[in-house]
Amino acid sequence: MSTIYDVSARAGVSPATVSRVFNGHPVSKEKQRRVTAAAQELGFVPSRAARALRRNSSEVIALIIPDIENPFFAMLARGVEDCAQDAGFSVVLCNTDDDSAKETRYFDIANAENMAGVILAPSPECGDLERLIQAGRPVVAVDRATEVDVDAVVIDNRAAGTAATAALFDQGYRRVACIAGPKDIEDTEERQLAWRAVVTSRTGSPPEPGLLQHGNYRVDQGRTAMSALLELAEPPDAVLTTNNLMGVGALQVLHEAGLTPPGFGVAVIGELPFPTVSPDVITQVQLPVRQLGRTAATMLIERINCDPQPARTVVLRGVLKAADTVNRS
Amino acid sequence: MSTIYDVSARAGVSPATVSRVFNGHPVSKEKQRRVTAAAQELGFVPSRAARALRRNSSEVIALIIPDIENPFFAMLARGVEDCAQDAGFSVVLCNTDDDSAKETRYFDIANAENMAGVILAPSPECGDLERLIQAGRPVVAVDRATEVDVDAVVIDNRAAGTAATAALFDQGYRRVACIAGPKDIEDTEERQLAWRAVVTSRTGSPPEPGLLQHGNYRVDQGRTAMSALLELAEPPDAVLTTNNLMGVGALQVLHEAGLTPPGFGVAVIGELPFPTVSPDVITQVQLPVRQLGRTAATMLIERINCDPQPARTVVLRGVLKAADTVNRS
DNA sequence: TTGAAAGCGCTAACAT
């Protein structure tokens, strides 16, 4: 690995000039040419390690998410990485399993690595964000907002829940249940409240308590919740799940019980990953997840470039893909 | 962010001693105590950036893969990250889209960042690995081997292809087609050859050319290939896909054509991601993907710790989950 | 066991 000194010697200029060329600072045409030529010949690649130390900011951003195996976060990661790469940043992948201690550990690492910034999908009780703020490291929250006042990109959960639930009623279902996420998470709470509101307005009374189940956003809990719903004295004829993975679990159980859509109504907030059967009979609210990632990365990079404006929250809306309307009389 | 000097001043020792404490080098009990106390009080976290520069090796490894949105690679990433984290390493996510130019760019970044090592799922024509080798950066190849002689963790593709194809014949299917990956990739080639061998031995003659389709490992090409198979003058009664995503595509097309398993036999190498219907009617060769990631990370970390042994190749085997044997007479 | 000091490769004042 050759250094800036090797290049400067070969080009007959000072190391500072080489640095200037590689940072786009003004340099005379002639020296510019000599430097690039010398660098080319030596296969010189600037040391990001040295630069990070000197500038107290590396060309790396942290992406802190619950679990990359969840297709939602994989998509998000893809959006972030695409955008980051275009801007010359690399992305460090940090899985937290919704554990705030792990989250905090990653905050420390972000500091220790002098990372340029952090994109965070916060766990229910978010880690100690102050550590980042105090170090002056920009943070953008995605998917969920945080207590702390930082930039955020979120989904319009209320609208998503309303659209999905209303679609089920429009398709003719009457007893619409809901499988929601953990109680203490804001976004799922919003979706669940939307469901409750639509049920109330369509049926004239609030949903029975048994029709609301809580899961942890994963497939197995979708299964558990769906099983519980089917065991009710008076089971529902349709279900809304507030995320995609619990939708997968619910569909598995329904399938095993011989209750496939559209015989039983299913609506999912989020997109079913890799469906092997036609998803036309399932109502989905498709979330612009990649866009979520791209937007977050863009905002973060603006901050990294010292954009001084106050914290912003960007709200993205999902797109309703209603099931083919089989109006069951 | 306090530095090693702040700590040394507070503890009344030299900076070198602080460094020694944090690196597990011998230091007297007393000073050890004072240093840890001082560090604790100051909330000192060692600068990885400085360390990386000085040691010419950071606590970061690169994970270079085609696409994190493919659940196979998401699982792999999870295995890698879990293992890396335990050893104190962070993981940089690099999506190549099977583009060797992007791959090479990431090799340069790995060098520029002084990364500790690289885990690489090589694209068909692999990037310029020499850049890494020459810089002395350890590399472990996963999923596919490389031209260059480096450590590798791969799947026993021949066994996987054989088991899956044989299972289809055992279930009573007679005309077994194959949807394989790109022609120039070794692993899919192995799987396809295994299919060919089993077909030949079971039917007494090699498969007709039309029964072999090539795709690019993605859902859409699985669809295209399956459609082509169904349009044959004499269509197959079963199909093997050499990866999971093409299996998804094939199942979609079959479903749309009203040909669902077990009426039409389907075997997939790899696991169907998030199946919404019971996968019991589909033969899968489950690949130990997370284990693949863990093994690769473990091997890499051994190399980082200067393990001098010659390049090793570890072969992992999949597990056959045959469909419930519906023997169609 | 401990400390002093050099230096990893770069950037940014400062001086010219």
Next chain:
DNA sequence: ATGTTAGCGCTTTCAA
């Protein structure tokens, strides 16, 4: 526009 130089925070000889 360009060169000189002092660090960024750490690790690692070398001496003591």
